[in-house]
Amino acid sequence: MDPAHLTLWSADGPNRVIHGNNLPVISALPDESFRLIYLDPPFNTGRTQQRQAITTKRSSDGARTGFQGRSYETIKGTLTKYDDTFADYWAFLEPRLIEAWRLLDDRGTLYLHLDFRESHYAKVILDALFGRQNFLNEIIWAYDYGARATKKWPSKHDTILVYVKNPATYFFDNAAVDREPYMAPGLVTAEKAARGKLPTDVWWHTIVSPTGREKTGYATQKPEGIIRRIIQASSAPGDWVLDFFAGSGTTGAVAGQLDRRFLLVDENPEAIAVMRQRLEGRATFS
Numbered sequence: 001m002d003p004a005h006l007t008l009w010s011a012d013g014p015n016r017v018i019h020g021n022n023l024p025v026i027s028a029l030p031d032e033s034f035r036l037i038y039l040d041p042p043f044n045t046g047r048t049q050q051r052q053a054i055t056t057k058r059s060s061d062g063a064r065t066g067f068q069g070r071s072y073e074t075i076k077g078t079l080t081k082y083d084d085t086f087a088d089y090w091a092f093l094e095p096r097l098i099e100a101w102r103l104l105d106d107r108g109t110l111y112l113h114l115d116f117r118e119s120h121y122a123k124v125i126l127d128a129l130f131g132r133q134n135f136l137n138e139i140i141w142a143y144d145y146g147a148r149a150t151k152k153w154p155s156k157h158d159t160i161l162v163y164v165k166n167p168a169t170y171f172f173d174n175a176a177v178d179r180e181p182y183m184a185p186g187l188v189t190a191e192k193a194a195r196g197k198l199p200t201d202v203w204w205h206t207i208v209s210p211t212g213r214e215k216t217g218y219a220t221q222k223p224e225g226i227i228r229r230i231i232q233a234s235s236a237p238g239d240w241v242l243d244f245f246a247g248s249g250t251t252g253a254v255a256g257q258l259d260r261r262f263l264l265v266d267e268n269p270e271a272i273a274v275m276r277q278r279l280e281g282r283a284t285f286s
């Protein structure tokens with residue numbers, strides 16, 4: 001643990017944005033400090049030349065009760081043996097997801113935002129790390145924008161995997177979530193139609209508009225509406241929210257609007273510059 005990082009964040013401190021490689025930063029944070037973790041990692045990490053040895057350190061004190069022991073090693077060993085891309089992806093993501101698991105409190109939830117090229121890999125990792133019984137949802141974010149493939153069905157969705165730290169105690173408040181219009185309002189009472197319906201696990205939502213107010217210019221920026229639902233359902237005002245692939249800081253922007261506290265990490269100076277503008281006055285930067 002690097003003691004320098006320990007002084008960068010404390011539960012009674014301000015909202016914070018940290019510039020740096022996320023793994024050493026999050027490794028230094030105390031156990032069970034966050035109610036909600038939202039992650040939108042890059043798929044192509046460019047780290048194929050620096051592959052780590054694929055090993056899992058299992059703690060002898062049995063603290064990682066969510067891990068599935070031998071079956072995990074078997075799945076990983078078999079899959080990584082045959083697929084280099086998978087091995088590289090696993091080597092990058094696995095230690096970060098292990099930290100995410102450690103950092104969630106007993107009522108905590110992880111949302112892992114992925115695209116269709118990677119979600120099946122990540123689900124295998126998360127089933128192994130959190131336990132299959134801790135899988136809550138696969139959310140499909142469907143949008144309709146941009147070029148259309150003609151030789152296959154155009155891919156117009158992302159996948160968000162949701163895992164909880166403890167299936168008996170996790171926080172979930174769907175009453176706090178913004179409701180959405182019924183697809184066929186004529187089929188329900190006028191009162192119901194006016195109130196709208198609770199979202200399901202399929203979320204139709206536009207991408208960040210190239211000309212809209214939200215646009216920061218950061219290429220991988222996600223819509224506030226998507227993060228808003230996540231934060232409303234899986235945290236309460238005052239809770240700590242962590243995003244260590246923060247990009248343009250969408251998680252921090254929404255967490256701030258909803259009176260949650262936030263810690264963001266990104267290694268890209270461009271991301272930090274965007275967040276300085278977007279979160280000005282609402283976070284401390286280091």
Ligand SMILES: C[S@@+](CC[C@H](N)C(=O)[O-])C[C@H]1O[C@@H](n2cnc3c(N)ncnc32)[C@H](O)[C@@H]1O
Nearest residue numbers: 021022040220221222245247248250266267268
């Ligand atoms: C897909 S983007 C996140 C976009 C974000 N959700 C938003 O709405 O703007 C992924 C981010 O992860 C960051 N990143 C990738 N590897 C990292 C690492 N090892 N440590 C910290 N940040 C990293 C990249 O710089 C990039 O900004």
